[in-house]
Amino acid sequence: MAFIRVTPIQVGDVVRLRKPHPCGGYDWTVVRVGADVGLKCHTCGRRVLLTRREFERRLEKVVSATQPTG
Ligand SMILES: [Zn+2]
Incomplete structure (x- = not known):
């Protein structure tokens, strides 16, 4: 089974994109x-709102990840 590798992100994370707004x-x-x-x-x-794929393409890096709770 092919599983698409995606950047683990969650609500509250701060991310940086390759191109500025x-x-x-x-x-x-x-x-x-x-x-x-x-x-x-x-x-x-x-x-x-970006599709998951578009987001992956535009993502430069995750600046700060939220700590998982619980
Ligand atoms: Zn802006």
């Missing part, structure tokens, strides 16, 4: 994780 911001907070990944721009507060 038009507002100039690089850092985003993950606001939704699923088939689509919701991101909120740190600089302007805009929200975007």
Whole structure:
């Protein structure tokens, strides 16, 4: 069974994308994780929704990962 390797992220994580948002911001907070990944721009507060695949392609790195609770 082929399993797609994905970056382990969860809501609350801060991520950096390869390209800046038009507002100039690089850092985003993950606001939704699923088939689509919701991101909120740190600089302007805009929200975007990317497919999981698009997100993986644009991701530069995870800046700060939320500690799992429990
Ligand atoms: Zn922005």
